[in-house]
Structures are given as structure tokens and as C-alpha cells.
Amino acid sequence: MIDIQLIRNNSEKVKESVRKKGYDTGLVDKVLEADKARRELIVKVDALRKERNEIASAEQRTKDIEQRGREIKEELKTLEPQLKELEEQFENALGQIPNLPSDKAPTGKGEEDNKEVSVWGEPDKAKSKDHLEIGKSLGIIDFEAGSKVTGSGFYYLKGDGALLELALAQYGLKFLNERGFTPVITPDLAQKRFYEGTGYLPKGDEAQTYVVNDNDLGLVATAEVTLAGYHADEVLNSKELPKKYAGYSHCFRMESGAYGKYSKGLYRVHQFSKVEMFAFTKAEESESMHEGFLKLEEEFWQSLGIPYRVIEMCTGDLGAQAARKFDLEAWMPGRGDYGEITSTSNTTDYQARNLNIKYREGDETKFAHTINGTLVATPRAIIAILENGLQEDGSVVIPEVLRPYMGKDRITSSR
RNA sequence: GGAGGGUUAGCCAAGUGGUCUAAGGCGAUUGUUUCGAAAACAGUUGGGUCGCAAGACCCGCAGAGGUUCGAAUCCUCUACCCUCCGCCA
Numbered sequence: 001m002i003d004i005q006l007i008r009n010n011s012e013k014v015k016e017s018v019r020k021k022g023y024d025t026g027l028v029d030k031v032l033e034a035d036k037a038r039r040e041l042i043v044k045v046d047a048l049r050k051e052r053n054e055i056a057s058a059e060q061r062t063k064d065i066e067q068r069g070r071e072i073k074e075e076l077k078t079l080e081p082q083l084k085e086l087e088e089q090f091e092n093a094l095g096q097i098p099n100l101p102s103d104k105a106p107t108g109k110g111e112e113d114n115k116e117v118s119v120w121g122e123p124d125k126a127k128s129k130d131h132l133e134i135g136k137s138l139g140i141i142d143f144e145a146g147s148k149v150t151g152s153g154f155y156y157l158k159g160d161g162a163l164l165e166l167a168l169a170q171y172g173l174k175f176l177n178e179r180g181f182t183p184v185i186t187p188d189l190a191q192k193r194f195y196e197g198t199g200y201l202p203k204g205d206e207a208q209t210y211v212v213n214d215n216d217l218g219l220v221a222t223a224e225v226t227l228a229g230y231h232a233d234e235v236l237n238s239k240e241l242p243k244k245y246a247g248y249s250h251c252f253r254m255e256s257g258a259y260g261k262y263s264k265g266l267y268r269v270h271q272f273s274k275v276e277m278f279a280f281t282k283a284e285e286s287e288s289m290h291e292g293f294l295k296l297e298e299e300f301w302q303s304l305g306i307p308y309r310v311i312e313m314c315t316g317d318l319g320a321q322a323a324r325k326f327d328l329e330a331w332m333p334g335r336g337d338y339g340e341i342t343s344t345s346n347t348t349d350y351q352a353r354n355l356n357i358k359y360r361e362g363d364e365t366k367f368a369h370t371i372n373g374t375l376v377a378t379p380r381a382i383i384a385i386l387e388n389g390l391q392e393d394g395s396v397v398i399p400e401v402l403r404p405y406m407g408k409d410r411i412t413s414s415r
Numbered sequence: 416g417g418a419g420g421g422u423u424a425g426c427c428a429a430g431u432g433g434u435c436u437a438a439g440g441c442g443a444u445u446g447u448u449u450c451g452a453a454a455a456c457a458g459u460u461g462g463g464u465c466g467c468a469a470g471a472c473c474c475g476c477a478g479a480g481g482u483u484c485g486a487a488u489c490c491u492c493u494a495c496c497c498u499c500c501g502c503c504a
Contacts, residue, residue: 039465046463066485069483360444360460
């Protein structure tokens with residue numbers, strides 16, 4: 001959520017930001033109304049509580065005073081639940097206001113207004129084979145068994161496919177560990193507060209998360225959920241900041257209604273694993289940390305030798321949480337186009353407000369800033385590696401940096 | 416699964432119905448002092464409402480209910496932590 005003070009003091013500016021993000025500016029007026037109603041009742045309730053406290057600490061206790069105490073108790077019995085209700089309405093309204101976009105984010109409505117920032121590597125236009133075809137002939141990806149046993153959108157990786165996934169994860173964690181990140185293996189399930197607090201409720205708010213029983217637990221869509229939650233309700237020491245984590249987890253996404261030729265094969269699946277970067281920083285450091293995340297993503301993908309381009313999201317394509325966001329898109333010969341492989345967002349203090357993550361600096365406590373970024377989501381990495389590394393003879397060359405983890409330099413057939 | 420003990424502010428910790436307006440200590444931070452520092456002393460160190468401000472008030476003792484004129488304190492439920500027993504490895 002954003003700071004209510006900002007809305008109270010500068011509602012026009014907030015509306016402008018909300019409009020830029022493509023949300024309804026009426027949300028802002030709703031918040032102000034709810035805030036007003038809530039404050040009016042607070043004044044009433046506080047006055048009654050004050051009187052109650054005075055009565056309770058009075059030197060002399062008389063029948064009259066005790067009678068007044070009983071009256072106050074009755075009044076509060078009706079007013080306090082009303083206040084609670086108004087507070088909830090206020091919180092809900094406030095929670096629907098998206099984070100303000102950074103001034104640096106290009107203004108725009110949707111995908112078509114995103115900005116290409118840079119391009120690295122030379123796509124090999126001669127290659128056009130699809131990872132599904134390659135994976136099938138090498139015997140390393142099996143979607144048929146996945147849909148038999150689990151359902152559509154699930155798959156088996158086997159043989160070198162399994163080794164490749166683990167190689168990517170291990171290389172990724174080591175890569176980040178060497179660059180100051182703490183590797184973490186996180187829970188794959190989290191409570192509602194966390195998967196909602198990190199904002200996996202997009203504009204359409206179609207459910208994205210698999211929920212387990214009525215347990216209030218959901219399968220995480222990303223380790224961002226559990227990494228952000230790691231320091232929930234804490235006050236961090238500013239000297240310990242920034243804190244940088246490299247989380248490895250499975251990710252589960254319902255992806256309802258997301259079928260089509262661009263969602264083919266491993267590109268859009270219901271379960272995958274991912275190495276995720278996450279940082280908690282001081283307010284003034286989030287921007288440089290975010291840019292650092294982008295650099296690390298580039299360095300990582302360059303080390304794999306995969307051609308990519310960097311896209312900066314325009315305001316309309318930032319989502320609720322992000323103030324600024326960059327994606328890396330790898331060249332994928334099978335589709336003859338670039339496809340998203342990473343995404344890094346600066347959510348400033350938006351997530352931290354939801355999850356109550358602060359830091360103390362001097363005699364001030366402030367909300368921390370949180371930054372997230374994909375290092376590698378393994379299925380899409382596998383697409384890029386298979387399709388770009390395919391040789392004439394049908395084998396696939398493994399990027400050099402992964403060879404130590406695989407114990408071989410190419411994939412020839414499944415074993 | 417059973418039985419007991421526990422959860423107080425950034426951390427440690429006192430407090431078993433009414434000056435608790437939550438003691439004290441540590442840490443952090445600001446000021447005084449100093450050439451500078453240390454030490455010492457003084458202040459600040461959860462959230463909210465009203466107010467131009469000075470300030471005033473409300474809430475907050477794991478969470479949610481309840482008893483009472485009055486709850487950190489008594490009662491009920493829930494979560495989590497610890498110890499022992501059982502079970503499994």
C-alpha cells in the first residue's frame with residue numbers, strides 16, 4: 001500500500017500517477033471518503049475512552065460514576081465494531097491504490113509503449129527449431145506424462161533435462177553467492193497474508209495462486225513471496241542494509257486462460273523452479289540496487305551466451321507494485337522472436353508497507369524498500385539453451401559455465 | 416499424540432486487578448562537554464487522532480473474544496516457542 005499522507009496532502013498528484021498506471025482514479029476518492037469517515041469516528045471513540053480512563057482512575061468511586069462507566073461501556077460496545085468496520089474499508093480502499101510509478105518510467109498505456117533499452121548478442125536466424133521438438137527427440141522433456149499424471153501444463157524433465165535444471169539452479173546460486181547474496185531455500189507454501197502482501201493480485205484479479213485446502217496456505221508463485229515475508233514485522237538495523245538474498249524455490253501458477261502459440265511448451269507452465277534475487281534496502285538505495293539487479297541479470301545471461309534485449313516497462317505495464325521494471329527477453333529461435341526470461345522490479349516501500357518491514361536509522365523508523373529480480377527461471381532458460389544451442393546433428397551444446405555441473409559439454413540423447 | 420512451561424518495546428528484562436502514564440538495563444541516535452574521541456550527564460528511540468504550533472488525547476504487553484467502573488495482570492479459544500513422554504527414523 002502507499003502512504004495515506006501522500007493521498008491526503010497531494011491527491012491530485014496521486015490521481016495522476018494512478019491514471020498513468022491505467023487504474024481508475026475514482027479509487028483515490030474512495031480512499032479519501034473512507035479516511036474521513038474513519039477519522040470522524042475515531043474522534044468520538046477516543047473521547048469516550050478518555051472519559052472511561054478518567055473514571056477508572058478517579059480517587060472516589062461513587063454509584064454515579066460507576067453508572068456512567070457502564071453507560072460508556074455500552075456505547076463503546078456499538079461504536080468500536082463500527083470503527084473496526086470503517087478501518088477495514090479504509091484499508092481495503094487504500095490497498096487498491098497501486099504504487100506510484102518512478103519519474104524515470106516511460107509513460108504509456110500497455111505493452112506496445114514499452115521501451116527497448118539495449119540489445120546484446122546476435123540472433124542466429126538460421127535456427128528455427130522449437131524446444132518441444134528438440135526436447136522430445138532428445139528424450140529430455142515429457143509433457144504427455146505430465147498431463148497424464150497431473151494435468152495440462154505439467155511436465156517431466158528427465159535425463160539431461162533434469163541435470164540441466166539443477167545445473168542452472170546451482171550455477172545461479174553460486175553466481176549470486178559470489179556477488180554478495182545469501183542463498184536461501186524457501187518454503188513453497190505461504191500464508192495468504194504473504195502471497196497477497198506481495199501483490200499477486202493483478203488488475204483483472206483472476207486468481208493466480210493454488211490454494212491448499214482451507215488452510216489459508218497457497219503454493220507460492222515466486223520466492224519473492226517468501227523472501228519478502230522473511231523480514232515481515234521486523235525493524236531492521238540500517239547498518240545491516242542492504243540485505244541481499246538469492247532464493248531458490250518452486251513456483252506455481254494457475255495461468256488461467258493463458259493458452260496460445262506464445263504459451264507453447266515450457267514457456268508457460270503451472271510449475272517451475274527459479275532462482276530469484278531479492279533485496280531489502282534503505283529508501284535512498286533502492287534505485288541503484290534495482291539497476292544493479294538488471295546488470296547482474298545481463299551478466300548472467302551473457303555468461304550463458306544467450307542473445308537478449310532489455311525492455312523497460314511503461315507506466316501502464318508496471319503492475320500494481322512496481323515503480324519501475326525491466327525485463328530481459330531472450331532470443332528464442334522456435335518462435336523466431338524474443339521471449340521474456342527475467343523481470344526485475346523496484347517496489348519501493350509498497351511491499352514493505354503491506355508486510356510491515358522497517359528499518360531504524362538514527363531516531364527514525366522508516367519503511368524499507370524491496371527490490372526483486374529473476375536471475376533464472378529454469379524452463380525458459382531451457383528453451384533458450386536448447387533452441388540456441390542446437391547443432392546440425394541434433395545435439396545441443398551446453399553453455400560452458402554449466403558444464404561443471406552437468407559433467408558433459410553437450411546433450412545427445414536421454415539416458 | 417500426551418503433559419507441563421512460556422510469548423512484554425530494536426534486544427534483554429521487571430511487573431499477578433487501580434499513579435503501569437509499562438520499571439530497569441543494553442544497543443542506536445541527538446545534544447552538552449572536548450582540539451577530536453572516550454567517559455559522564457540530558458533527551459529521543461511502536462501506531463493513530465486532533466492541533467498552525469506548543470502540545471493534548473487514544474490505542475499498543477503473541478492474536479481474537481470475554482469478565483470488570485477499571486485488565487499486561489482474571490477467564491475462553493487460537494497461533495508459535497521450549498522441556499519431558501510416546502511414535503517414527
